[in-house]
Amino acid sequence: MPLTETANAVLNAMRRKPYLTEKHVALGIEQKQQIVAEVNKVAASALSAVLADYRGLTVAEMTEMRVKARESGVYLRVVRNTLAKRAVEGTEYECLNDAFIGPTFLAFSQEDPGAAARLLKDYAKDLEDLEIKALSIGGEMLGADQLDRVAKLPTLDEARSLLMSVMQAPVVKLARTLNEVPGKLTRTVAAIRDQKQAEG
Numbered sequence: 001m002p003l004t005e006t007a008n009a010v011l012n013a014m015r016r017k018p019y020l021t022e023k024h025v026a027l028g029i030e031q032k033q034q035i036v037a038e039v040n041k042v043a044a045s046a047l048s049a050v051l052a053d054y055r056g057l058t059v060a061e062m063t064e065m066r067v068k069a070r071e072s073g074v075y076l077r078v079v080r081n082t083l084a085k086r087a088v089e090g091t092e093y094e095c096l097n098d099a100f101i102g103p104t105f106l107a108f109s110q111e112d113p114g115a116a117a118r119l120l121k122d123y124a125k126d127l128e129d130l131e132i133k134a135l136s137i138g139g140e141m142l143g144a145d146q147l148d149r150v151a152k153l154p155t156l157d158e159a160r161s162l163l164m165s166v167m168q169a170p171v172v173k174l175a176r177t178l179n180e181v182p183g184k185l186t187r188t189v190a191a192i193r194d195q196k197q198a199e200g
Helices: 003-016 029-045 059-071 081-087 094-099 115-126 144-151 156-199
Strands: 048-053 074-078 105-109 131-137 140-143
Touching (some): 029 074, 029 105, 048 094, 048 115, 048 144, 059 074, 059 115, 094 131, 105 115, 115 131, 140 144
Antiparallel strands (some): 048 105
8 A cells, every 4th residue: 555545544544533633633823823812811911820841640630630720710721832932922921931841831820829839839749740840920930949939928818818917007006005095094193183182
C-alpha cells in the first residue's frame, strides 16, 4: 500500500472513532484567538497568577483541582506557551513570559490575591508531580519559593475585618476616654467632699 493510501486509511479510521473530538485535532486560528482573548480578559482582571507544571498529574487529579479552583474563585487553564505569552501581553502578568517553558497551566486569582497560591500549595503537598514554576502579583514576578508568602495573604473578608478593626481602634479608645472623664470628675468631687467633711 503506498504511503498516501496508508495515511488516508489511518485518517479514516481515526474519524470513525467515537472518542475523536475537536480537542484531539490541531487548533484553528479562530480557536487560538478565542483562547488568547479569554485568557487575556481573565488576566486583565485577575489579582494574582501562579504557573505550574502539570506533568505526571492524572486526569482525575486535574479534574478535582479544577472543581476546587471554581469553588475558590480561581481560573485554571492549560494553555500552550505561545498562546499564553500572547494572552498576557498588555497585562501585569507579562513578566511571566520567561516562565512559560514546558507543560504549563495558569491559575488566576479572581476574588482575593492569595486564592490561587493557597489552592496550589494545598495540592502540592499531596501531589509530588505538581511543580510550581512562578507567581506574579502586582506586576512583579516571584519565584516558586514565594508561594507560602502569597498563600498567606488575607482573603477579602479577612482584609475587610482587619481594616475595620484598625479603623475602629481610635474610636473605641476615644469612647473609653470620654467615659472615664465623668468617672474621674465624680471621684474628684467625692474626694473634695470627703476632705471638707474631715476638716470641718
